[in-house]
Amino acid sequence: MGRQPARLASQAVAASPAEVSTVEAATSTASAAPSDTPAPTAPTTETPVPTETPSPTETLTPVILVGAGDIAVCGAPGAEITARLIEQFPGAAVFTAGDNTNELTTQPVSLKPCFDQTWGRFRERIRPAPGNHEYFYEGASDYFAYFGAAAGSPGQGWYSYDLGGWHIVMLNSECDQVGGCQAGSPQETWLKADLAAHPALCSLAIWHRPRFSSGYHGSDPVTQDLWKDLYAARAEMVISGHDHDYERFAPMDASGVLDPAHGVIQFVVGTGGVPGPGAIRSTHAGNSQVIITGVYGVLKLSLRPDSYDWEFIPEPGKTEGDGGSGTCH
Numbered sequence: 664m665g666r667q668p669a670r671l672a673s674q675a676v677a678a679s680p681a682e683v684s685t686v687e688a689a690t691s692t693a694s695a696a697p698s699d700t701p702a703p704t705a706p707t708t709e710t711p712v713p714t715e716t717p718s719p720t721e722t723l724t725p726v727i728l729v730g731a732g733d734i735a736v737c738g739a740p741g742a743e744i745t746a747r748l749i750e751q752f753p754g755a756a757v758f759t760a761g762d763n764t765n766e767l768t769t770q771p772v773s774l775k776p777c778f779d780q781t782w783g784r785f786r787e788r789i790r791p792a793p794g795n796h797e798y799f800y801e802g803a804s805d806y807f808a809y810f811g812a813a814a815g816s817p818g819q820g821w822y823s824y825d826l827g828g829w830h831i832v833m834l835n836s837e838c839d840q841v842g843g844c845q846a847g848s849p850q851e852t853w854l855k856a857d858l859a860a861h862p863a864l865c866s867l868a869i870w871h872r873p874r875f876s877s878g879y880h881g882s883d884p885v886t887q888d889l890w891k892d893l894y895a896a897r898a899e900m901v902i903s904g905h906d907h908d909y910e911r912f913a914p915m916d917a918s919g920v921l922d923p924a925h926g927v928i929q930f931v932v933g934t935g936g937v938p939g940p941g942a943i944r945s946t947h948a949g950n951s952q953v954i955i956t957g958v959y960g961v962l963k964l965s966l967r968p969d970s971y972d973w974e975f976i977p978e979p980g981k982t983e984g985d986g987g988s989g990t991c992h
Contacts, residue, residue, distance in 0.1 A: 725965035725972070726827025727752050731935035732760030732794065732871060732904020735778035741936025741959045742781035744978050748961050749785060755963075756826055757785045760904035761794025761836070761871025763806070765937045781936070789813065792833045793820045794871035794904065798840055821850050823857050828968035830863035832893075836872035836903075838885050846888045854889060858896040864969055865991035868893055869902045873931045875919060877951050878906025879942040891917040894927050897992040899971065902962065904933040908941030909955040909962075909975050911985055912948070921950055925992055930973070932962045955983045 729752055735742040749757060764778045782789070791810050797803040807817040815822035820835035832854065838844035844851055858866070872883040874890045883905075893901065894917040914926025933941065934955075941956050958977045965972040975985040 723967055725967045726829075727755035728758060728826060728831075728964040728966060729755050729961050730758035730760065730789075731932045731961045732792075733762040733765055733907055733933040733937040734759065734782055734935035735764045735766075736937055737766060737777035739777070739936065739938045741938055742777055743936075744959045745935050745961050746781040746784065748976055748978070749782070752963070755788070757782075757789045758833075758869055758902070759789060759791040759935070760869055760902055760932055761792050762796045762904060762933075762937070763791060763794070765796050766799075786810075790824065790831070790833060790869075792869050792871055793835055793837060795837055798837055802840065803837075819850070821853060823861065825861070825863070827966045828863070828865060829966050830858075830861040830866040832857060832866065832868040834868055834870040834886075834889060836870040836883070836886050844886055844889055846891075848888075851888050851892065854892050858892060858898075862896075865966070865971070866893075866896065866898045867900045867902065867964075868898060871903060872905050873903035873910075873929065874901065875912055875915070875929055875948045875950070876903075876906050876931050877910055877944050877947040877954060878908050878931065878933070879944075880906050881944060882948055890927065894925075897925060898927055899989065899991055900928040900930065902930045902932060904931065904935070906931055906941050907933040907937050907939065908943065909934050909953070909958070909960060909985065910951055911953040911975075913950040913952050915950055919949060928989070930962055932960075932975070934958060934960045953985045955985065958983050960984075 729749055731745060734745070789810065791814055793803050793806055797806040803820070807814050814820060815833065819841060821833060823830060823832045825831070834854065835841050835850060836844065842849045870886060872886060874886045875882045890901065908931065910931040912929040914922050914928050916922040916926055936959055943954060943956060947954070955975065958981045960975055960977040963974045963976055970988065970990045972988045973986060977983050
């Protein structure tokens with residue numbers, strides 16, 4: 664129901680008969696006064712100085728970050744479908760959440776037209792993360808060659824950058840390839856130092872294997888200590904792929920317990936183009952809120968210095984979507 668219009672604060676009040684008589688008597692007395700009685704001087708009214716109307720507060724335009732994981736399979740249409748979704752946001756930063764190419768092959772990723780001719784057209788603005796399929800070819804050597812400095816140091820694959828007031832951390836969940844992800848490992852040690860050096864109000868992380876998932880691969884505890892560090896730093900969200908579906912989780916603490924005030928939201932977005940619906944387990948992971956299968960799509964984030972919006976954008980012709988907003992911790 665709309666709000667009713669406010670009533671006027673002041674209204675005219677009718678005078679009583681006694682008040683009318685008093686006014687009339689005073690008027691008669693004033694008329695009988697000697698003619699040489701000086702007339703009262705009318706009070707001087709100062710012209711009010713106009714008050715300047717304050718200008719409306721400027722609305723900050725959010726920075727757009729858009730992407731997905733599990734993208735290209737040669738001969739399948741999915742990567743081109745999601746690439747066209749990204750084209751709706753020219754100039755937006757683009758992320759990948761691993762398995763940029765999902766081929767079971769030893770050919771270099773840089774030679775695969777299924778990625779290069781689809782998402783490859785955003786190559787100059789992609790911030791990638793590696794997945795397990797990148798390591799099918801000589802320790803992901805062609806992944807690092809294809810993306811160059813944007814992929815971080817070869818042999819590591821973790822790095823961070825700032826975007827629109829946000830601090831964004833890209834991590835490598837192929838832990839057995841990079842000396843582990845546990846506390847004290849090179850990557851975990853780097854993550855703690857990076858978060859301490861960049862105490863941004865808003866931050867997020869992206870890696871391939873989801874810490875929590877209801878999909879085929881399920882929850883992977885290999886990244887537990889990375890999640891713990893991000894929770895301690897009050898990060899807002901983690902984005903992963905690996906399972907070929909879309910899933911959103913409620914904010915969770917370091918142990919996966921619901922924590923609406925300070926928890927980390929997780930998105931699984933393995934919908935970048937790999938064909939076939941993702942299999943979902945009969946028992947969903949705890950705190951799972953939304954699951955979408957059988958749909959290609961991308962996750963769009965609108966990032967402001969103290970808040971954010973998210974939207975899962977499905978392929979044309981599909982209506983399954985998700986969206987919402989949040990405030991940084």
